[in-house]
Structure formats: structure tokens, C-alpha cells
Amino acid sequence: MILKPEPFATARLDVLPLRVAYADEMAAVLDDPALHTYTGGAPETADGLRARYGRQTAGSPDPRVRWWNWVLRVRDEDRLAGYVQATVDVPGAAAEIAWVVGTRWQGRGYAKEAAAGLAAHLLGTGTVRTVLAHIHPDHHASAAVAGAAGLVPTEMWCDGERRWERGAENG
Helix, strand or coil, X not given: CCCCCCXXXXXXXXXXXXXXXXXXXXXXXXCCHHHHCCXXXXXXXXXXXXXXXXXXXXXXXXXXXXXXXXXXXXXXXXXXXXXXXXXXXXXXXXXXXXXXXXXXXXXCCHHHHHHHHHHHHHHCCCCCCEEEEEECCCXXXXXXXXXXXXXXXXXXXXXXXXXXXXXXXXX
């Protein structure tokens, strides 16, 4: 069983385990209120991200849950462009995933590439059999990302968001 997030790569991205040291660069990447349209909140300062990243990298206090977080580094630019994350329910062998790509890097397919890479990576760990995400019904770009990652919409809803799902048997 994998206990911490492992790095992986896609065609154009290096997907690196989250470190507190990324907070300054990520504060600039995420400094757009539009990124919070469907999730709520507002951009965090570098200090706020340092505190959050410290909590995230320390891990879940629940031994049955893993918090796995990665940043996305665009290889050709050698710059961070966003992040992906997974909350892994170890006994249930399920991972709820999310992704955010900074506004400057949107429209280039990075979110689709990162989410597809994350789903494949998680299903390949032996720890995860089901990958799921919750998508706001009006967030069409996020639905397209989920579809590109092989997730399909279900009839289940949580807090006004549709559950999308992909099992290991779906490739």
C-alpha cells in the first residue's frame, strides 16, 4: 500500500508531490477570483497557502484516509500551472479527485491531461479501485475534464454537484 503521493508524469506535465516550498509560486498561479466561481472562497496569500500546504502535507488525522496532493509543472516552461488532489478512502479503495489549472494556462488541455494522468496513476497504485469527482452542473469545462479522465456521470448528487465515477474495470 502506498502511504504518500508519488510523482508521476504526463506528456507535458511533471506531477510533483505538494511541498510547502511551492506556496509562493502557487499563490501567483491561483491569484484569480474566477477560479473560485464554483467552489467558493477567494485566492489565498502565499502565507495562507503555506499554512494550508503544511496541513495537507502532514496528512489526514484519520488513518483510514490519505490526503494526496500534487502540483503541476509544465515541463517546457519549468513553471507551476496548477494542482491535482485525491482524498483516498483506504478501506473503500476509492479516491475523490479534484483539479485546478491557473487561468493563464487554461485552454491548453492541461487539466484534461492532468486529471487523466491522475486517474490512471491512482488506479495503478493497487490502493484505489474507484476514482470519483463531484462536478457543479453548470461547470461544463470541469465536466469535460472529468470525461477526458474516463469518469462518467452518475445519478448521485452531493451538495448540488453530480458525482462522476470511474472504476478500475473501466480502464
